[in-house]
Amino acid sequence: MKYGKGLLILLLLQWAQAQFPATMVDTLLQTGKYDEILRICQSELLEDSTSYEALFNAARAAAFKQDYDTALRYYDLFLTHYPHDPDGHLGKGRVLAWSGDYPRAELEFLAVTDTFPDYTDAWVALGSLYLWWHQPEKAIAVYTRLLEKEPTNSRYYFIRGKQYLAVNETVAARRDLVQALKLGYDRDQVDPLLKTLSRQVVTDTWSAGLVVQHDRFLPQNESWTALSAKVLRNFSHGTGLLYVTNNSRYGKQDQALLLDSYFDLWPGAYGNWTHQVALGADFLPLNTYRLEIIQSIGLGWEASGSYGHMNFPHSNVDLYSVMGGKYAGNYYGRLRYLLAISGPNMDHSLILSLRRYLSSAFNFVDITTGLSTKLFKNVYLGDALSQSGSYFAVVMVQHRWNGHYLTQGQYALRQSATTQFDWMHSFLLSVDYLF
Structure with a gap:
C-alpha cells in the first residue's frame, strides 16, 4: 500500500x-x-x-x-x-x-x-x-x-x-x-x-449604475419609459441605495428620488425601508414609503411583514403584505400575499417566486408568477362593487462578470385588471459597476 x-x-x-x-x-x-x-x-x-x-x-x-x-x-x-x-x-x-x-x-x-x-x-x-x-x-x-x-x-x-x-x-x-x-x-x-x-452579500463598498425600463401596452400601443441612475453604499450593518429617475408617460415626464435601504435589527432580523419622493408629480404618487421586517426562523426559513403607503394628489393607497420564504440548497422559494386598499377599492395579490442560485449570490435566475383580484366601485352599476382579475409572470437573470460589473435583465408579462389595457410587456436592463 x-x-x-x-x-x-x-x-x-x-x-x-x-x-x-x-x-x-x-x-x-x-x-x-x-x-x-x-x-x-x-x-x-x-x-x-x-x-x-x-x-x-x-x-x-x-x-x-x-x-x-x-x-x-x-x-x-x-x-x-x-x-x-x-x-x-x-x-x-x-x-x-x-x-x-x-x-x-x-x-x-x-x-x-x-x-x-x-x-x-x-x-x-x-x-x-x-x-x-x-x-x-x-x-x-x-x-x-x-x-x-x-x-x-x-x-x-x-x-x-x-x-x-x-x-x-x-x-x-x-x-x-x-x-x-x-x-x-x-x-x-x-x-x-x-x-x-x-440579504445579498456585497463586499464592495460602492457601486453605481444605470437602469432602463420600457413598458408597452397592447392593443393600444401605449408606451411608458423610465431611466434611472443609482449609487449604492455598503456599511457594516446595512446598505443604502439612492435612485434618481425620469419617468415618461402619456406625453408627460415626472422625476423622483428613491432611497432603498437595508439595515440589521435584532439577532436573526433585518429591515428594508424604501421612500420615494416625486419632484412635481403629474402621474407619480407625491410620496411612497414602505417598511418591511424580515425575521429568520431557523433552518433556512424566514418570514416578513410590511406596510406601505402611496400618496397621490387626490387619493391614498395603503399596502399590507406578509411573506414566507425558504432556502434549500441552491434554491430560494417565496410566497407573498399583498393587499392594496384605496377607499372602497381593494386589490388582493398572491405572488410566488423561485430563485436558482448559480456560482454565487450574484448569479441567479428568478421566476415570479402571481394572481391579482381587484374589487372596485363601478359607477355604471350604482357604485356597487365589481371584481376583475389579472395574472403576471416575470423572468429575471443576474450575472456578475469581469469582477466589477453586475448586469440584470428582466422581462415581465401582465394581463391588466382594468379595461384600459389588455396586455403589458415590460423590459428592464440594469448595469452596475462595483468599486
Whole structure:
C-alpha cells in the first residue's frame, strides 16, 4: 500500500507513547511549570542526547512558554534523530504558525498529511493555519477532507461555511451553516451569519449604475419609459441605495428620488425601508414609503411583514403584505400575499417566486408568477362593487462578470385588471459597476 510504511511508523510511535505515558510532564504543562520541565529534560539529555521523550517534551515546554526560538531548536534536534516522526513535524509546524511563519508551517503540516493521510490532528492544524493565514480556498479544501472523515462534526460545517462566505460562495455557505445548526452547533454563532446571508452579500463598498425600463401596452400601443441612475453604499450593518429617475408617460415626464435601504435589527432580523419622493408629480404618487421586517426562523426559513403607503394628489393607497420564504440548497422559494386598499377599492395579490442560485449570490435566475383580484366601485352599476382579475409572470437573470460589473435583465408579462389595457410587456436592463 502507498501509505503502509508511514502508517506502521505511526502505530509504533503511538504504542511507544502508550507504554511510557508522560503523565508527570502533562501535569507540569497544565500547571504552567515550563521551566521545571526544561530543567528535567536538560538533565536527561546530559545522559542521553538522543532521548525521544526529553527532546520532545523540552520542545513542547518551550513552545507553551512562547519561547519559540528555543522550541524550534529542540524540534530541529528531535527531527534530526527522528526525521519521520509525525508529532515532531506537527509540533514544529504549530510553533512556526504561532510565530507567524505561515509558509514554513504549511510545509511541516503537509509533510505529515502527505505521509499520514489519516492523522486528523494534522489536518485540523493545517485547517487552522489557513484560517489564520486568510487562505479561505485552501481552508475549504481541508475542512472538506475532514468532513469526509467526520460527516457529523458541526464545528467543521460552521468553519467551512464561514470560509465559503469569505469568498462570496453564499449558497454553499448557507448550506453548511444550516447543516451546522441541524447537528447542534451554537445558534448564537450561526444566526448572525445566516442573517447576513438573508440579504445579498456585497463586499464592495460602492457601486453605481444605470437602469432602463420600457413598458408597452397592447392593443393600444401605449408606451411608458423610465431611466434611472443609482449609487449604492455598503456599511457594516446595512446598505443604502439612492435612485434618481425620469419617468415618461402619456406625453408627460415626472422625476423622483428613491432611497432603498437595508439595515440589521435584532439577532436573526433585518429591515428594508424604501421612500420615494416625486419632484412635481403629474402621474407619480407625491410620496411612497414602505417598511418591511424580515425575521429568520431557523433552518433556512424566514418570514416578513410590511406596510406601505402611496400618496397621490387626490387619493391614498395603503399596502399590507406578509411573506414566507425558504432556502434549500441552491434554491430560494417565496410566497407573498399583498393587499392594496384605496377607499372602497381593494386589490388582493398572491405572488410566488423561485430563485436558482448559480456560482454565487450574484448569479441567479428568478421566476415570479402571481394572481391579482381587484374589487372596485363601478359607477355604471350604482357604485356597487365589481371584481376583475389579472395574472403576471416575470423572468429575471443576474450575472456578475469581469469582477466589477453586475448586469440584470428582466422581462415581465401582465394581463391588466382594468379595461384600459389588455396586455403589458415590460423590459428592464440594469448595469452596475462595483468599486
